[in-house]
Amino acid sequence: MYVEDRISNFPDHIRCHILSFLPIHEAVRTSILSTKWRNLFASISTVDFDTYLLRGLTERNIIDSFKNFVDRLLKFPDQLSLDCFRLRADGIASWNDGYHDFDVSGWICGAVCRGVKEIDLYLDNFCHTLPALLFTCHSLRTLTLVAKDSKIFEVPSEVCLRNLKTLCITSSVLVGDSLNRLISNCHVLEDLTFDECSVVNARDINIQIPSLKSLFLDFFFSIGDSNYVVVINAPNLVYFRYDSVIVKGYNLSNMKSLEKAEICIWFDSSNYETSSIHLFQGVCNVRSLRLTIHEVIPITSRFPILHNLIEFEFLGKEIWLVEFLHCASNLKTLTVLLQDVAGTRWNIDAPSCLSFHLKKIEISDYAPDMIEIVRYLLDNSMVLEKLIIKVNAMNATCASKARNQLLPLLKSSKKGLIVIL
Numbered sequence: 338m339y340v341e342d343r344i345s346n347f348p349d350h351i352r353c354h355i356l357s358f359l360p361i362h363e364a365v366r367t368s369i370l371s372t373k374w375r376n377l378f379a380s381i382s383t384v385d386f387d388t389y390l391l392r393g394l395t396e397r398n399i400i401d402s403f404k405n406f407v408d409r410l411l412k413f414p415d416q417l418s419l420d421c422f423r424l425r426a427d428g429i430a431s432w433n434d435g436y437h438d439f440d441v442s443g444w445i446c447g448a449v450c451r452g453v454k455e456i457d458l459y460l461d462n463f464c465h466t467l468p469a470l471l472f473t474c475h476s477l478r479t480l481t482l483v484a485k486d487s488k489i490f491e492v493p494s495e496v497c498l499r500n501l502k503t504l505c506i507t508s509s510v511l512v513g514d515s516l517n518r519l520i521s522n523c524h525v526l527e528d529l530t531f532d533e534c535s536v537v538n539a540r541d542i543n544i545q546i547p548s549l550k551s552l553f554l555d556f557f558f559s560i561g562d563s564n565y566v567v568v569i570n571a572p573n574l575v576y577f578r579y580d581s582v583i584v585k586g587y588n589l590s591n592m593k594s595l596e597k598a599e600i601c602i603w604f605d606s607s608n609y610e611t612s613s614i615h616l617f618q619g620v621c622n623v624r625s626l627r628l629t630i631h632e633v634i635p636i637t638s639r640f641p642i643l644h645n646l647i648e649f650e651f652l653g654k655e656i657w658l659v660e661f662l663h664c665a666s667n668l669k670t671l672t673v674l675l676q677d678v679a680g681t682r683w684n685i686d687a688p689s690c691l692s693f694h695l696k697k698i699e700i701s702d703y704a705p706d707m708i709e710i711v712r713y714l715l716d717n718s719m720v721l722e723k724l725i726i727k728v729n730a731m732n733a734t735c736a737s738k739a740r741n742q743l744l745p746l747l748k749s750s751k752k753g754l755i756v757i758l
Contacts, residue, residue: 411447422448423457496522505530513539545570589619603631662688687717
């Protein structure tokens with residue numbers, strides 16, 4: 338009699354959930370499972386331990402059941418390979434509570450021994466270091482690690498991730514030597530992300546990877562912990578995002594392939610104003626730039642010329658905007674969100690981009706003291722086709738006053754389409 342096998346067609350995470358309820362603790366170790374169940378175990382390519390999916394049930398029993406299943410699966414003798422191992426724990430306060438006895442390091446080693454290609458770990462409140470075996474996994478293509486309030490990022494002396502293409506580390510404390518040792522041994526890396534991380538004991542952060550295409554550095558520092566240099570040599574880098582306090586120095590070279598950059602900076606010391614200029618020099622070939630500057634310091638150095646820049650989004654003080662407009666002679670699209678506008682008339686020579694190339698301007702969160710800026714842009718933008726002014730952040734009364742303030746000025750303009758939102 339033929340019995341249709343429906344379980345085999347389920348996605349891996351559903352099959353894992355079903356199999357976790359089977360009473361096969363000893364059967365797995367002694368290999369007395371039926372061929373059908375053995376094939377189900379061996380065919381699972383993705384192990385996803387997400388305790389969020391277990392909420393609403395008898396929590397301890399369900400979590401323990403699934404934990405035991407992961408233990409069995411990763412030690413199952415017929416498990417030939419594993420594509421993805423994902424570990425999330427929204428329902429667990431700590432991996433070290435002594436309550437469930439999670440063998441996280443053992444799971445990671447089990448996945449590595451089965452030729453895992455992707456590892457995705459959420460290890461909040463985890464006080465152990467990652468197993469050294471992880472850092473010599475030749476099959477690994479993608480490694481994602483979130484480690485809030487954890488002390489795990491100590492890279493061993495031997496590192497070789499020769500096939501790793503994507504590395505994403507979030508909410509971790511990075512030690513300078515360990516960080517550089519990890520980066521320098523990822524020879525084919527294409528996508529590198531450090532998100533909301535902090536750096537300690539670093540003289541430099543050295544990123545020299547010819548294959549790198551996307552780089553995101555988001556660093557938080559304690560006061561006085563920015564006395565180091567960022568070195569980047571990535572000839573094939575296309576996208577660069579940098580969110581940090583300005584540090585002691587920047588050496589960004591060979592970035593001619595860069596197309597888009599997003600930079601958000603603030604200053605721990607006015608002595609590093611020259612360093613910020615070096616940062617901008619490193620991205621001077623970019624075509625699209627989103628820039629956020631949180632403070633104003635005296636500008637004593639000349640900005641680099643951004644010949645290729647055609648799209649510019651600026652969030653910050655107007656003094657920095659003026660400087661950048663003079664350096665972007667071929668700019669076509671400008672989006673601005675200004676802070677603490679002085680409200681005075683701009684008595685400056687018109688940047689060449691306004692006269693010859695700028696076709697679209699968008700002003701976000703318009704305020705009445707920006708009227709002189711709008712007047713200046715309208716008077717000097719010779720090829721402007723579209724001006725968008727957004728007042729939707731105001732209440733209804735203020736928005737109405739802003740429109741009444743703008744309308745006479747806009748009606749007198751002979752420019753193209755003008756939109757007030």
